[in-house]
Amino acid sequence: MDGAVLHLGSGKPTMTEDDALAAKGAPSEKGQARKPLIKLDKLSKHYGNHTVLDGIDLEVMPGEVLAIIGPSGSGKSTLLRCINYLEPPDGGHVTIGDISLNAAAAAGRSELSTLRRSVGMVFQSFNLFPHMTVLRNVSLAQERALGRSRKNADERSMQLLSRVGLADKAEQFPGRCSGGQQQRIAIARALALDPDVMLFDEPTSALDPELGLEVLAVMRELAETGMTMIVVTHEMSFAENVSDTVMIMADGKIIEKGPSQDVMRNPQQERTKRFLRAVHDR
Amino acid sequence: MSTADLFAILRGLPWTVALTLGAFLAGAVLGVPLVAARQSRILPVRFVAMIFIQIVRGIPPILWLFIIFFGLGMSVFPISPFNAAIAGLGLIAAANMAEIYRGALASIHFGQWEASLALNLGRWSTLTDVVAPQAFRVALPSAASYLIGLMKETAVASTIGVSELAFQGNQLSQLTFRGLEVFALVGMFYILLSLPVAWLSRVADSYLQAKVAR
Ligand SMILES: Nc1ncnc2c1ncn2[C@@H]1O[C@H](COP(=O)(O)OP(=O)(O)OP(=O)(O)O)[C@@H](O)[C@H]1O
Ligand SMILES: [Mg+2]
Numbered sequence: 211m212d213g214a215v216l217h218l219g220s221g222k223p224t225m226t227e228d229d230a231l232a233a234k235g236a237p238s239e240k241g242q243a244r245k246p247l248i249k250l251d252k253l254s255k256h257y258g259n260h261t262v263l264d265g266i267d268l269e270v271m272p273g274e275v276l277a278i279i280g281p282s283g284s285g286k287s288t289l290l291r292c293i294n295y296l297e298p299p300d301g302g303h304v305t306i307g308d309i310s311l312n313a314a315a316a317a318g319r320s321e322l323s324t325l326r327r328s329v330g331m332v333f334q335s336f337n338l339f340p341h342m343t344v345l346r347n348v349s350l351a352q353e354r355a356l357g358r359s360r361k362n363a364d365e366r367s368m369q370l371l372s373r374v375g376l377a378d379k380a381e382q383f384p385g386r387c388s389g390g391q392q393q394r395i396a397i398a399r400a401l402a403l404d405p406d407v408m409l410f411d412e413p414t415s416a417l418d419p420e421l422g423l424e425v426l427a428v429m430r431e432l433a434e435t436g437m438t439m440i441v442v443t444h445e446m447s448f449a450e451n452v453s454d455t456v457m458i459m460a461d462g463k464i465i466e467k468g469p470s471q472d473v474m475r476n477p478q479q480e481r482t483k484r485f486l487r488a489v490h491d492r
Numbered sequence: 493m494s495t496a497d498l499f500a501i502l503r504g505l506p507w508t509v510a511l512t513l514g515a516f517l518a519g520a521v522l523g524v525p526l527v528a529a530r531q532s533r534i535l536p537v538r539f540v541a542m543i544f545i546q547i548v549r550g551i552p553p554i555l556w557l558f559i560i561f562f563g564l565g566m567s568v569f570p571i572s573p574f575n576a577a578i579a580g581l582g583l584i585a586a587a588n589m590a591e592i593y594r595g596a597l598a599s600i601h602f603g604q605w606e607a608s609l610a611l612n613l614g615r616w617s618t619l620t621d622v623v624a625p626q627a628f629r630v631a632l633p634s635a636a637s638y639l640i641g642l643m644k645e646t647a648v649a650s651t652i653g654v655s656e657l658a659f660q661g662n663q664l665s666q667l668t669f670r671g672l673e674v675f676a677l678v679g680m681f682y683i684l685l686s687l688p689v690a691w692l693s694r695v696a697d698s699y700l701q702a703k704v705a706r
Contacts, residue, residue, distance in 0.1 A: 296609055323612055331610040337603035341625050350621060351611035403611065 247272040247307060247438050248293070248407060254301035254313075255288055255462075262288045263299065264462035270407070270455075275439045277449035277470065280459035281485060286442040289459070290409045293440070294329040295322055307406055327355065330400030334412040336392045338384040338399070344371065345380040348399045355403060363402075370398035374428050390421030394428050407438040414445060426452075446489060450474040458482045493673055497664055501677055504660035507574070508685065511646040511656060514578045516639050519585020526590035531597065541590075548587035554648045556580040561652040577649035581642065588638055596631035597623065629700045636693030640686045657681055 246269035255263040262285045270276050278286050291297040293304060299313040309325050311317050317325075338347050348367035352358040358366070371377045374394040376387075384392050393413055400408060410429065414422035426445060430452050433439055443449060449456050450470055457467040458479070466479045477483050529541035548556075561576035571579070600623055608618035650659035661678035665671035 294610060296606055323614075326610060326612045329610070331607075333603060333607065335601075335603050337601075337607035339604065339607070339622055339626075341629065350617075351613055354614060354617040354621070355612040399611070 244271070246270055246305075247274075248440075249305040250293070250302065251305070252302040253289070253292060253299050253304065255285070255292055255297065255299050262462050263292065265302070266462075266464060268457070268464070268467075270438060270440060272406075272438055273436045274455060275433045275437075275441065275453040276455045276457060277453035278440065278442045278457050278459060279444065279446075279449055279485075279489075280465070284459040285462040286459055287411050288462075290331070290411050290440065290442060293409060294326050294331060296331075323355075327403065328406040330403060330405035330408040332393070332396050332400055332408065332410045332413050334415050336384075336389070336396045336416075338392055338396055340383065340385055343381050343383060344376065344387070344395050347384065347395060348402050351399070352402050366402055367398070370401050371395070373431075374398050375424075388421060389417045390424045393417065393421075393425045397425070397428055397432070401432075407440065408432065410439065410441040410443070412442050412444065414443070444489070446474065446486075458485060460485070493668075493670065493677070497668065497674070498677070500664050501657065501660050501674070501681065504655060504657035504678075505681060505685075507649075507654055507656035507659075508643070508646050508681075511574070511577055511581060511649055511654065512639070512643040512685075515581035515585045515646070516642055518578065518582030519587075519589040519642075520635070522582070522586035523589030523593055526586055527593040527597070530590055530594060545587045545590055548583055549591075553580065553584055553645055554651060556584060557648055557652050573649070573653040576652060577646070577654050581646060581649070584645075585638075585642055589635065592631050592634045592638060593627065595634070596627040599630045600626050632697055632700070633693060636689055640689050643685055643689070644682060 248268070248270040250266050250268040253263055253266040253268075254261070264285075266289060278289065280286055288297060292299040293306075295304070295311070295317060298317065302313050304311045304313070304325070306325060306328050309321070309328070311321060311325060338344075339350070342350065345364060345367055348370060349360070349363040352363035352366060353360060368377060368380065371380055374397060376391055376394055376398070379387055379391060379395070384395065387395065393416075397408075397413075413429070414425050417425065422445070426448055429439070429441070429448070433452050439453075441448065441453065453470045455467065456470045456473040458465045458473065458477075458481070460481055466473060466477060466482045473482070474486070477486060526541060526545065529537050530545065532538045532541070551559075557577060557580045560580045561571065561573060565571040565576055604622055604626070605618065608622050613621065646656060647658035649656055650662060653659070655663075657678050661674050665674040668674065
């Protein structure tokens with residue numbers, strides 16, 4: 211995979227959550243570390259009279275990697291999109307760090323901007339800007355959203371592109387890159403804004419399996435550096451082996467949530483069992 | 493036909509070029525706020541823009557020139573034939589360019605808007621860095637073929653007395669009674685004018701395509 215130094219091992223990352231926090235430079239005091247980074251209260255979303263999110267309560271700790279799985283149409287994408295208000299929720303609260311938005315009140319532009327500043331997002335279809343070089347893709351928002359100089363932005367971009375193994379693609383256009391490379395660029399682009407949490411919506415679903423692997427390798431490495439991540443995925447091995455927590459959604463509700471190994475190997479809910487069996491049979 | 497006849501027709505050429513470029517420029521510029529209004533989140537604004545575009549495009553160009561030159565020009569404010577033609581054709585071009593822009597905007601994948609939102613680019617940067625360059629690329633071929641269409645449409649200005657190509661041809665044919673040759677020559681000029689536009693559009697298009705290569 212063209213110079214990427216990453217590889218996909220097996221088993222859990224060796225870091226504990228506290229190591230991860232230390233790696234992030236977050237305070238390692240127990241009391242403070244236990245405060246969730248993301249908190250959703252009774253989050254709901256309707257399209258017409260169709261309830262897509264039905265009062266979601268969720269807490270994600272700093273450094274936690276949460277995998278969300280569930281059948282098609284269960285509201286996984288909508289949940290992610292409500293977290294950074296790409297889709298404004300119509301009930302409940304979204305809290306990320308010190309920012310809290312009440313869905314009942316109209317969110318102002320500066321509030322939204324503050325919220326989105328702390329959230330990076332990676333899409334299933336990459337959504338790179340096709341008319342810009344790879345480097346420009348990664349640098350643009352650093353300049354426009356964070357006010358970095360061109361030079362500083364480009365430096366940071368090159369760092370991140372090296373990290374995802376694509377420094378040699380900097381001057382190419384995205385159309386010349388494979389899907390797996392494009393998704394890694396998209397990850398670098400989101401990381402460039404130094405988010406507190408990264409959201410991934412089925413980042414490998416549009417890719418051939420072997421290209422998916424290189425993206426998963428990057429995500430795994432990211433998880434090991436202690437990044438807080440919420441990942442909607444159909445990759446069961448990622449859910450089981452890389453994520454700390456797995457959450458199963460169906461019909462806009464959380465059916466089951468717990469430590470990844472427990473949920474994946476020993477699910478408690480009948481619905482979860484059926485879903486996992488169906489996935490394995492595929 | 494004599495060289496003098498040829499020069500008589502040639503005198504129309506700058507007027508045709510001026511009308512074409514003037515109206516196109518006005519349309520390309522005014523089309524921007526018009527498409528912005530047409531896509532506005534505010535319903536009344538959107539509605540007014542839509543009606544405006546429909547009306548402008550629904551009435552024949554020759555009628556617009558009559559309305560502006562004979563209607564407004566004779567009763568409200570005096571206006572020269574050339575300015576009336578620029579105003580009328582510019583108005584029509586604005587409505588048409590707004591529709592071309594609208595098509596180009598619609599062709600941009602919603603993921604581009606979403607990524608811009610998620611990256612916190614802000615509205616101005618989203619438009620100028622992400623959307624406009626891609627829309628421009630999509631609009632270019634339609635805009636070029638519209639420019640050629642507009643160039644031919646400027647012939648209606650002869651009806652209010654702008655001495656452009658068709659006007660000169662008409663004059664000459666009445667003087668010489670050699671309509672066939674005269675108008676064939678006039679037609680040739682129109683074709684010659686359209687060639688560089690078509691060529692430029694193709695060059696620009698393939699340049700942009702090679703650069704972006706999607
Ligand atoms: N913009 C929209 N307008 C109307 N309905 C929508 C819209 N977006 C999503 N929905 C509906 O909301 C429900 C949940 O959609 P969502 O995309 O969140 O599901 P998902 O769990 O991500 O599914 P998948 O695994 O197929 O991606 C679906 O029934 C979908 O049809
Ligand atoms: Mg989805």
